[in-house]
Amino acid sequence: MDPKDLEPGIQRVGRQLAGAFPSRRGHPIKVLDERAMNLASQDAELRAALFRFVDVMPACRSLDDLATHLTGFLDEVGDQPPPISAAMKMGNTKAGRRALGAAGAAGVRHMAHRFIVGSDPVDTLATLRSLWRDGIASSVDLLGEATVTAAEADRYAARCAAALDTLSPAYAAMKPDELLERDAAGPLPRANLSVKVSALTPLLRAEAPERGQRDAAPRLRQLLRRADRLGAHLHIDMESLDSREAVLELVLELLAEPEFAAGPSSGIVLQAYLRDSPETLDHVLEWARATPREHPLVVRLVKGAYWDHEVVEARQHGWSVPVFERKADCDANFEALTRRLLEARPAVRVAIASHNLRSVSHAIACNRLLGGGDGDVELQVLRGLGDDLGHALAQSGLRVRSYCPVGDLVAGMAYLVRRLLENTANEGFLHGQAAGVPLEQLLAPPA
């Protein structure tokens, strides 16, 4: 396949998708939210203050306490715009603090509703049904505190098991949707849960990966068995590079066990921002070809959500930075990996998780050029951030899955906020789109 042949397809798909985006006129609240997020993403100090506020909120014990924290953070914003000066004044009286605390809490809850589909799986079913009706599947992600004890790992595993028990019958009752339920490799499970290995064990150690691997294995095995019994898909998320070896080896080892050859459907994540992700893909593909499964391994390709962490950690230790530091390099790698993954079918199934219009259009066009049907590649978006893109994709007859965080609104928001900030960073597509960057530029090849 010649890149020359691909480019016109990418442009065509990109323009078509951009045209399918819902109009914002009808959503005054969304416009307001986006304005707030833009404000935050333009002023680094303000962004830091808001980040710290959302982060500390679950630990605040009263409205007064909340307001004290909020004004404490805002105090460090150098050039205070008028609304912030007003907030600082409110912090001077008890009544003012109560009002400010209430307003802050309401603000975070309001924001949380956009990104968190419910406080527990039962709570989410209405939203998941409505997504399914719109032609969008889901993957549920359970938010929670970090796991530092075995009891916490057990609790997280129990929450995952309960989520599978809830999601599976609920999805079984939904109307058939051929596009979401089958691709060239066979049937696709409806219920889909994403889990984190760092929550399944307190023993992840970067310099001793086998330790966390060993400790997480029994809990993950139980979840795989349950998913298999319920016909659900279990996806194992990838986190920072410190745990990559443990996570990848754990999943590949368990899925190679004979009892899981026939199921469940399962998958891993490949992070395109890692410079050595092509070698990781070599390893995964080698495994996939040597380990035939009834449900091919799903590889979800993402850019990666720990960019800042990876850069800071490497800089602090004097290591070479493991991630691409230029966005265009990362985007180019994303496209190269997309193509390799699509060409590796049927040994793997492919899910492309990106909000970058160019990356998504590239995947769609590349799949078509390789002779795949539109249902043979999955496109994933993040709930709350990629909703418009998700709907545009679904309306264009493409197969979409929305990654849906579930958890306590306040505590969950603290865990989510980092991911959101990563996605509101200046270079993100959404930001570019909101800032009115011309479509040609958004669709230009990475360079």
Place this chain on the structure above:
Amino acid sequence: MSLPPFANEPVLELRRASERAKLTAALGELELPLRVPVWIGEKWRSGDELVSTDPGAPERVVARSASATADEAADAVDAARAAFGPWAATPAAERAGALLRAAAWMRERRAQLAALVLRECAKPWAEADADVCEAIDFLEFYARGAIELAEGAALLQVPGERNELRYAPRGVCAVIAPWNFPLAIPMGMTAAALATGNTVVLKPAEQAPGCGLRVVEALRAGGVPAGAIALLPGEGEAGAALARHPDVATIAFTGSGPVGLELLRIAADVPPGARQLKRVVAEMGGKNCVIVDADADLDEAVPAILASAFGYAGQKCSAAARVLVHEAVHDVLVERLAGAVAGLQVGPAEDFASDVPPVIERAAQQRVRSYAERAAADGTLVSAQHDVPGEGWYCLPVIVGGLPADSAILRDEIFGPLLSVEPVRDVDEACDRIDALPVALTGALFARNPRTVARVVARSPVGNLYVNRSTTGAMVGRQPFGGNRLSGTGTKAGGGDYLLHFVEPRVVTENTLRHGLVV
């Protein structure tokens, strides 16, 4: 000589399997036991009066060492005194060159040196590697600092006179080093003294003569003259004889409080015929506290507290010993700490999966165990049982709560894996308790309100306060390290002003007026 700016030697990226494999291979190739001499000038006396063993497998001998006599201590000082003149007259840049070559010598042997640290002191890989890196950092950092110091300091100038301030080395420096950073700390003190033109007699800890030998080898390989650095392995008496010698101008010490105070007494006693006041640079113990406020992120506080208290089995001067936690989150913190400590793996240092290695020697094991028994009697143990290897000086990691205010556990430096937890009404009460301590080395605060952070910073007496991170892991040039109160003489290893303790300022004022004319 123009040097690139100082940068910390990068620690190994142990999350990569290939790096771990290199270290394991180096350990396999380590040839033991080492022979460690009393090494004065070109004179090399072997012996096996002193034996260091692997704390994780005590039948394994790591080094057979001579133990210096009082006469040898005197010989070493005499030799160092004889070498002082030429070394002091060597230009700072040349002395720095020797230190930089010593750094290069160590850099070429990173894995082997880490393997020796691991064997002799049961320091786990990541920390053994960091020890080697820190030794290299001290060489690089002080080499640069000494070049800068040789410029002297600017003084006010008026017409008709020329004022100059120069820093001159003080003479012979006795370096008395501990075993817990068996390369980094002796190298740090020695490098500071050498860089500024002093000559050194190094007495390494009796538990780590092998590492002491490597320090001296590195310096001599780098080109430090044989007379300028002597190796004097031995026990306490050798150190005392060294410190008492009238020709020792500076005593650089890192170790326990009682020994540090004894050295200060020795230094204060000026014998008849003495020609110089001894200066003591002492880094002693602490009773390091972690404050956890109600708004702390416990997801981060729990692992950081564990690393601070149980990393290297609590045998760092910077290790956390007490947690002072806001009563609103006390119970949940204790529950999470107890659960987390139950997951720790007690095992040999060479196993990358070990969290808590053995302590240094049998006496240490007995001391820590007796404190643990006392903790159980005075308070409530909140940690669980572990599997512990049969041989080796292992101690269980212990967390204890409910101690009475006068418990020795809250006061003594235990230097082992024992952590106490106490509820407090608020951070101010925590600050009061910390302020009541006679020692002030490190501390940590977990809090998210910037005003709370500012309040605690203003009240904290400690030499190194860490906000929202562990109390251990100070880096040269980034966290100059050292304590206040009875924790030390207030010097900061790895800091910009450390070298000033090894020199004496001399001011020269020249009248430039001749017959009313400026010449």
